[in-house]
Amino acid sequence: MINFRNIENHTFKFSNEVNYIYGQNGSGKTNMMEAVYYLSCAKSFRGVRDSDIIMKTKEHFFLEGKVISKNKTSKIEIGNNTKNKNIYINKKEIRKNADLFGIFYPVIFSPQDIFIVQGAPLVRRRCIDRLIASLEGNYIKILKDYNYAIEERNKLLRDIPDSEEEVYAAFEEVLVKNGLKIFEFRMKYINIINSFISPIYKYFAGNADDLSVFYKSSFDIESQMNLKSKYKDSRNRDIILKRTTLGTHLDDVEIFLNNEKAKYFASTGEQKTIGIAIRLAEARVYSSINNEVPVLLLDDIFSELDELRREHLIDSFSNKGQIIITSPDKYQVKGDVNYIKMENLDA
């Protein structure tokens, strides 16, 4: 990697089992994780602009990664100078970020995961949408068209509210068609997550508490029938509110611990554990469908766990796939671990 945040020029070699990167705060551990993640989808997991990633005072960054999965080696190269992003897979240029999907899928665990429980519905929608997009080839396009129709309809509501009935109907048709597909995909994946998450939580938390997730939608089974007329009926209200108030762009995933809403009732410690359990379930869903274990990136969550949970976390994935752990301190982890000290990177 070259000029990627505070890392000017460095090559990391990871083993295909457990990698443990330690070094003081600010040494660039999270930046390294971000680079690995960036190679999988040409986006940061921190939701920042590419210009924030380029090393200060530099004009571009460059990443190159060699990924070996399912006995296939792929070389991914991404160069970025804020104006242009060039992506190459095995020296062939690709046009869309989405063409990167399917080479490898990292699941990142970070202290931010508590926001999966605490945060706004958008955080949870993004989480589930990313998983679906990596497993269902047409999902990105469905979401994109849906969001396009929302933008267009909102423009009508805001600036040209007395547009013809037929103009509204044309955009609402996309919302109905694509919204139902989004609804079905999300329901399907929430159900799969639910089939994994309770035992994962019990094992990881080391108690008998019951964790479950529930997809909360403004579309329900009965309203599927007359969704078209529901949109029609909502126009007057939406014109006053200047936005579309019906659809999957407002849906949420509710998280329950022992049948109570975790957002309001779980303790901070429990919420952290729930965040990790959801990431573990995400990894499990991915591997159960794609027959391949995702790369686990454990950024700075290790030092917060007690020894038993550290072991549980590693155990649930060791001998199966690649794990990259970062931590300020060097803990002894059992098994064959590749330790890397983060310092003097440019030497």
Added chain:
Amino acid sequence: MNLIDKLQEAFKIFPGVGKRTAERFTFFTIKSDIENIENLANLLLDIKEKLHPCKLCGNPTTNEICSICSNKSRDHSIILVVENIEDLYHIESTCHFNGIYHILGGHLSPLENINPENLNIKPLIDRIKSNNVNEIILALNPNTSGEVTSSYLYELLKKYNTKITKPSVGLPYGSNINYLDKYTLIQGITERRELKE
């Protein structure tokens, strides 16, 4: 800005012409015979002054009605609706369509400030009302905004009890009529699917 720079900038208004090509055009112009350039300049002005949209279909013509609309041997009961002039020319080049056309002049997109009143829609409705139109083919670009425009037109036109169809097979989603190969295009416009409630 000197004259050379000005001409370069002027060439860049054309689609597909970047800095490098604009530079080549400019130096070619300087070296070229005056007759060539005079001819080109006159044609550019002529086309802007003498061409205007056909009153019936929107196809640019020097007359009031274009050669397609005034051609008696064409089937005036079938109207094929496209977004742009390019699409009409591309379909004409296949020689597989003998009906008449209607050019909308774009797709519906409030975000891009393209609303129904900015599209060439009224003459289409007038034709449906006054003539014996048996079929309207909605051949808008097979992408999201084309689809939306199609369903808008369908909603708008269904009350006139005319058969409304769409090219059925062969048009890959996300593409542009203008870029389709002729074989795909011919298949698309000959095998049509009727739109119904």
